[in-house]
């Protein structure tokens with residue numbers, strides 16, 4: 001296939017080729033009806049139903065490609081955007097609600113250096129060397145010291161045990177990797193999650209709006225469920241307070257039961273149990289909760 005020719009006029013959409021964000025990105029693309037066939041080991045896949053080409057890249061490189069206009073749209077971590085120092089050069093379209101973790105300075109639990117000041121002038125190992133410089137350069141200037149910052153691309157937590165570092169800067173989600181390495185965090189530099197970003201001068205604004213709206217629909221659908229129930233009209237006010245909906249509930253009369261209405265409302269998925277209990281308490285019956293895979297609300 002002549003990819004260069006086939007890429008002409010397509011929106012180039014960079015997604016992580018592996019790692020922590022990969023699976024959820026693939027689910028997001030599927031939910032957004034962006035169809036493609038990716039052949040084994042190929043890093044470019046043409047969409048079969050939209051003028052889009054998916055470019056599979058390391059998450060760490062995506063912010064630069066987007067900022068420089070090599071691709072139009074991308075999914076990566078907010079941490080990667082800041083590490084690449086391109087926050088001002090890209091448009092951040094939306095947070096995607098996965099890949100949530102913290103970027104932390106970590107040291108051995110029983111180590112000699114337990115504060116940033118104490119680490120100043122010592123050795124730091126990290127994949128986030130720009131962040132590390134931002135933290136330690138001001139301290140170096142203040143204390144007249146020179147902190148050594150060494151870049152590694154992965155398994156950062158091993159550095160202290162190997163005697164290569166006095167502290168590290170890396171991501172923490174559950175904290176399992178950190179604890180397994182005998183480390184604890186002494187300072188959080190940022191909290192992060194995955195983000196959808198675009199190039200500021202892309203010629204594909206209309207298509208980006210369309211894709212953004214599809215992706216927002218999938219994310220919203222994952223957070224909400226549709227709740228329907230019947231309730232006596234005299235208790236409707238109480239019930240509506242429990243399920244106000246995003247823009248007010250839909251209410252229709254129940255022809256077969258005089259004085260009763262049927263209510264349908266979106267509710268937050270994580271509050272389902274609590275809401276069903278409260279509806280039962282105000283006399284609602286036939287309470288049904290249904291998930292949906294996509295929406296435009």
Ligand SMILES: Nc1ncnc2c1ncn2[C@@H]1O[C@H](COP(=O)(O)OP(=O)(O)OP(=O)(O)O)[C@@H](O)[C@H]1O
Nearest residue numbers: 018019020021058059077079080099100101171173
């Ligand atoms: N443990 C985690 N929990 C949640 N999100 C994470 C976690 N680790 C990384 N991320 C997010 O995923 C992004 C990519 O990290 P990941 O470790 O997958 O990178 P990678 O180096 O491309 O992959 P790999 O580790 O497979 O080489 C990070 O920038 C961060 O935003």
Ligand SMILES: O=P(O)(O)OC[C@H]1O[C@H](OP(=O)(O)OP(=O)(O)O)[C@H](O)[C@@H]1O
Nearest residue numbers: 020154155156171172173174175176177
């Ligand atoms: O707090 P936790 O839930 O244990 O997650 C944190 C770990 O996840 C990431 O690494 P990943 O497993 O993606 O591999 P890597 O070290 O090769 O980047 C990150 O770099 C930490 O090592």
